[in-house]
Amino acid sequence: MIGVRLRAIIVKELWAILRDPRTRITLLAPPIMQLLVFGLATTLEVKNIALGVLDRDGGPWSQEVIERVQGSPNVARVVSLASEDDLRTAIGRQRVIAALRFDPGFSADVASGRGGRMSAVFDGRRSNTAQIVAGYIDRIAAEASASVAHAKAPLAPRGSITINWFNPNLDYPWFTMPSLIAVIAAITTMSMVAQSVARERELGTFDQLMVSPLRVHEILIGKMVPPMMVGAVVATIYLIVIPLLFGVPLTGSVPMFYVALVIYLFALTGIGMFVSVLAATQQQAFLGMFLVAVPAILLSGYASPVDNMPGWLRVVAHINPTTYFLAVADGVFLKAMPPRDVLDNCWPLALIAIVTLSASSSLFRSRME
């Protein structure tokens, strides 16, 4: 089926990558470490925070609120502040993310029914965290309010009941870990393909390749298959490790995951080859890869939702292969995504793959002549 020459070059290229033990380690060890470190560390949850308290009231109700704060599972430490200056320094030096201030008479106001007002000051340098902490403090104040004796309970239950589909406890790694498959596959595959032609050109062995009996398409395929194989191996390791080690449910169809993965790898390879053919040196290839990979990752919905981006950047997100594969990875893991919905993400991926592969191979041909 597959020609002798083609097989020869694929084997040669695989050897070129795997021969050097340092290269072998840099290809396989980082993905595992990245899964461990980044999978567990990149959380937008807010836990283990330190809060400051400036209690100039000293009455029973300020004590009540402080005890509730200390009991909150998200608060690791409550720092007692002695003065306004103390509060300013604690926030300024980032010893606490926020501080509560109770003025004299707070407890008296609560007890008399006039209503007590406490204030909360946040470190706006970390406004995202601060907003989440503000939510916690609001909730604690509401609970403390409910415990005030003469608070009137509503006649019938009102409010809202929330159900989280796909991830009932909103575990952050359940989102991050499947997403990392899309991110790490992109980095590993693109950086290898980008080096391939550029390296031969820099070392001067490209001319030897051209005078060999290999046809152009055989050289191209020979350069593309090994990085795709490495990408697929890394993705497979993740597919096994994530459910087994981290308990993230794998609810969807594994064959459909591989269908999407192969198309995604083609798309990445096309982009990487384009960079490699344009680059004259390995250094340029690396930088070019960087220039493509960083926006691809940041504009995929991994760092922040695509919906939050301005319209013109959303267009970029829609021609970005990582956006589609991210949807498939999260879908297959958490959402039991039906094959039809996986295919809906495969068509755009296939289109991107066709465009990038044909662009890079025609560029390759024109450079060969």
Add this chain to the structure above:
Amino acid sequence: MSGGPSSFGQGRRLIALLVKEARQILRDPSTGLIAFVLPLILLFLFGFGVNLDTARTGIGLAVRDDSQAASSLARDFAASRWFDVRETGPVSSLGSELMRGRIRGIVVIPDGFGRDVAAGGGTIQIIADGSLPNTAGFVAAYAEGVRASWAAQRDLDQGRPSSFAAPPISVTQRHWFNPELASRFFLVPGSIAVVMTMIGTLLTALVVAREWERGTMEGIMATPVGMGEFIATKVVPYFGLGLCSMALCTLLAVALFRVPFRGSPLALLAISATFLVPALGQGLLISAATKNQFVASQIALLTAFLPTLLLSGFLFEIASMPRAIRALTYAIPSRYVIPQLQTVFLAGDDWGLYLPNMAILLGFGALFFGIAVAVTHRRVA
């Protein structure tokens, strides 16, 4: 150096070498790319693309009650500035839209809602897309907010004492340094650390690894150029380049992204200079240890770029990370520069915060340079 060139001659040699290196750097097209084009792209991505602020989220609305109360609440959801009601219909069809990711939540106004409201109650159901935990939390909180303010308004209209009018304990919130709560205001200053990491570690590691690969390094070592001079010639031009691109980023941050700059330029210069020392030392160390461009690039990416992006407190809160990873962040130099950058832009100078961090950064720098020199000696010998 007895009998060797005078110190005046050594100084001239150093200057000549620096000029040679600087020319070489400026001639290389990838220098412009990494020092100016990449920083611009990163700044744009963090200024526009990565937005952690709460934007309008697409939801579906399932109204199962035909009371006046239900349709009035549905109108409030449609008018909310937090939500974009993209679909209405039964939960079953909205569910598949949630699966596809076209909407991120479903608000269900259940059967008998009008009756419950008349009795003083009324509960809605919120289904959120847990596959995006951050967005899910946001949908739940804001949907409840829409419902609560609708209920309070209704109580008020009907002259009923509102349960929301005066809670016994209320909170006044003030956000210092960033009252607008714009995530851009801390992401853009933080991305300057990412840019300096790229130039200091990534570019330096690549360039010096190339010299090792091509064997020009042994050539230089064979000349009378001393180790100190050699390191100076490799490091000083990139130090200058790093400061130039920091200045460019700062100008753009202030002029284009309207990030306030409340500290002093001198403090910013000191912060950047002390951060570039460990960054350059790390780059030099990686190149001396690997002597191979591909391996050096991968290691620089893994030990410098990604940690700066993900583990430095720039995008993700360090306190929330697992204990082992929290311990690891202390070994990442960029962890000590992010608070300084955020402070010099948003809060104004606080040398009590700067100085300890600068001392730690210089300590890392001394360590990295020391190991780099030792490794280079061994490699040459």
